[in-house]
Amino acid sequence: MLVLGIESSAHTFGAGVVEAGKVLSNKKAMYEIGTSGMIPKKVAEHHILNANEVIASALSGAGVSVADIEGIAYTKGPGIGSCLQIGQLAAKTLAKKLGIPIVPVNHGIGHIEIARIMANLADPVALYVSGGNSQILKIDAHGKAHYRVLGETFDIGIGNMLDNFARAAGLNPAWGSSVERQAQGGSYISMPYTVKGMDFSFTGILTHAQRQLKLHTKRDVCFSLQETSFSMLCEATERALLLTRSDEICVCGGVAQNSRLKEMLAIVAKDHGARIGYAANEFNADNGAMIAFVGERMLSRGIKASLSKCTIEQRYRIDSAEVVR
Amino acid sequence: MKPIVSEGAEARIYRTELYGRRILVKRREPKRYRIKELDSSIREYRTRREATALARARSSGASVPRLVGVGRYDLYIEEIKGKTLSSALGIGSGATREAGVQLAILHNAGIAHGDFTPANLILSGKRVYVIDFGLSSLTTGSEERALDLLLMKRQLSRAEYSSFIRAYRSNAAEGNETLARLREVEERGRYQKRTLSNI
Ligand SMILES: Nc1ncnc2c1ncn2[C@@H]1O[C@H](COP(=O)(O)OP(=O)(O)O)[C@@H](O)[C@H]1O
Numbered sequence: 001m002l003v004l005g006i007e008s009s010a011h012t013f014g015a016g017v018v019e020a021g022k023v024l025s026n027k028k029a030m031y032e033i034g035t036s037g038m039i040p041k042k043v044a045e046h047h048i049l050n051a052n053e054v055i056a057s058a059l060s061g062a063g064v065s066v067a068d069i070e071g072i073a074y075t076k077g078p079g080i081g082s083c084l085q086i087g088q089l090a091a092k093t094l095a096k097k098l099g100i101p102i103v104p105v106n107h108g109i110g111h112i113e114i115a116r117i118m119a120n121l122a123d124p125v126a127l128y129v130s131g132g133n134s135q136i137l138k139i140d141a142h143g144k145a146h147y148r149v150l151g152e153t154f155d156i157g158i159g160n161m162l163d164n165f166a167r168a169a170g171l172n173p174a175w176g177s178s179v180e181r182q183a184q185g186g187s188y189i190s191m192p193y194t195v196k197g198m199d200f201s202f203t204g205i206l207t208h209a210q211r212q213l214k215l216h217t218k219r220d221v222c223f224s225l226q227e228t229s230f231s232m233l234c235e236a237t238e239r240a241l242l243l244t245r246s247d248e249i250c251v252c253g254g255v256a257q258n259s260r261l262k263e264m265l266a267i268v269a270k271d272h273g274a275r276i277g278y279a280a281n282e283f284n285a286d287n288g289a290m291i292a293f294v295g296e297r298m299l300s301r302g303i304k305a306s307l308s309k310c311t312i313e314q315r316y317r318i319d320s321a322e323v324v325r
Numbered sequence: 326m327k328p329i330v331s332e333g334a335e336a337r338i339y340r341t342e343l344y345g346r347r348i349l350v351k352r353r354e355p356k357r358y359r360i361k362e363l364d365s366s367i368r369e370y371r372t373r374r375e376a377t378a379l380a381r382a383r384s385s386g387a388s389v390p391r392l393v394g395v396g397r398y399d400l401y402i403e404e405i406k407g408k409t410l411s412s413a414l415g416i417g418s419g420a421t422r423e424a425g426v427q428l429a430i431l432h433n434a435g436i437a438h439g440d441f442t443p444a445n446l447i448l449s450g451k452r453v454y455v456i457d458f459g460l461s462s463l464t465t466g467s468e469e470r471a472l473d474l475l476l477m478k479r480q481l482s483r484a485e486y487s488s489f490i491r492a493y494r495s496n497a498a499e500g501n502e503t504l505a506r507l508r509e510v511e512e513r514g515r516y517q518k519r520t521l522s523n524i
């Protein structure tokens with residue numbers, strides 16, 4: 001089934017085309033974050049201006065025309081309301097015009113499922129780390145399958161923590177990727193480390209790291225911030241691995257683009273005889289292909305929504321969404 | 326060296342002898358994913374924290390293993406003969422009640438456990454011993470106490486939890502405040518759907 005997926009929950013407007021589980025195209029336009037971060041109104045404007053072009057280039061990239069599309073999937077949430085609305089509107093308009101089925105998709109499930117399948121993992125402990133989300137999950141197959149949250153952040157997502165810090169440190173762009181670049185060759189300074197069982201928290205370390213900027217080099221602070229916060233994620237993931245007796249780890253979401261995080265998790269996996277898997281970076285960053293990917297699985301099972309049920313939900317919880325496997 | 330009794334997420338437990346007495350060593354093992362400085366400071370901090378909390382818990386009358394000695398990453402403790410509540414098939418109401426009493430004693434002494442789960446409770450005869458204090462906090466607010474209750478709520482069956490919480494409430498000095506806080510934590514939404522009972 002040829003499915004177009006549309007993603008617009010945060011900074012990226014993405015469109016991707018998938019058929020039979022193969023990604024035919026994955027195009028995106030990303031809001032330029034600069035040094036000031038995301039301003040929801042401006043991001044929504046950006047999406048409106050780019051929607052048509054991104055969708056058109058996803059179609060031409062896949063070598064199909066709009067009339068070939070057999071189904072539409074869009075991100076229902078979680079995300080920023082004004083941004084989600086743009087993707088929702090584009091998806092509903094197309095579905096209505098073409099008279100084809102449409103299905104709302106959970107953003108987090110998009111991230112995990114595309115990584116899980118691409119990495120060829122069966123039933124992993126998933127570490128989903130992005131701007132707004134940081135969770136450890138595993139499929140619960142009792143009844144309708146869904147992801148169960150084993151552990152998560154008590155406050156902010158690790159991506160937001162890194163972005164906020166990058167802004168305070170004057171890094172450009174104010175992104176986690178800038179922190180990773182700056183961290184090369186730094187030395188360790190002590191920072192708060194907060195893990196409770198499989199849960200963790202990032203506000204304490206953020207405040208602390210911002211203060212350390214007055215006392216230490218940016219490089220040392222970036223290095224220590226990464227080492228400490230990633231260690232927290234690894235410890236919680238390790239607990240989940242032992243508790244569930246799983247032998248697979250799947251890491252996904254925007255922060256999974258960080259190579260130091262993947263390197264550390266690979267050690268956790270190795271020390272427990274487990275396998276680690278992740279998708280290529282273009283699928284860890286927000287993208288439309290992952291939405292199309294999950295959407296195709298749902299639509300081919302006949303799961304779809306009437307246009308009036310095609311809503312958005314800013315706080316759409318991952319554990320309330322069914323996973324079609 | 327010595328036979329390993331258990332291998333957890335953080336520590337290995339060995340059996341050994343000290344001055345002719347059979348005791349356990351809980352050794353926090355290095356984690357290769359963490360850089361050395363961070364790794365040793367975490368292991369050292371938790372070892373010290375566990376020792377302090379064990380001593381305070383014992384002097385407050387809680388059932389905890391006697392602390393025999395502390396090394397940099399090692400804790401020497403009395404061995405409790407018994408089974409963890411997580412390994413028991415179905416937890417009897419006597420045990421859940423006793424767990425509630427023990428948690429109340431800890432909270433009354435200003436200790437929040439931080440990982441209060443059936444895996445960290447040993448049933449020995451009629452007594453329930455509390456172990457594994459590495460994540461405990463000694464300056465407790467109602468939030469930390471509520472999280473202790475939440476962990477049990479997630480892992481016990483409804484009937485088990487109800488006998489646990491009844492015993493807790495009638496023994497905890499600030500029980501009502503803690504239970505109110507628990508409701509607040511649950512309403513924040515994060516935890517509503519979480520339970521480990523069926524993974
Ligand atoms: N004092 C003790 N007496 C008997 N068994 C113990 C004692 N301390 C620990 N154990 C056993 O070792 C296991 C792990 O110990 P614990 O202190 O909980 O470490 P971890 O941090 O690895 O969970 C326990 O579940 C229990 O089976």
Ligand SMILES: [Mg+2]
Nearest residue numbers: 333444445457
């Ligand atoms: Mg334990």
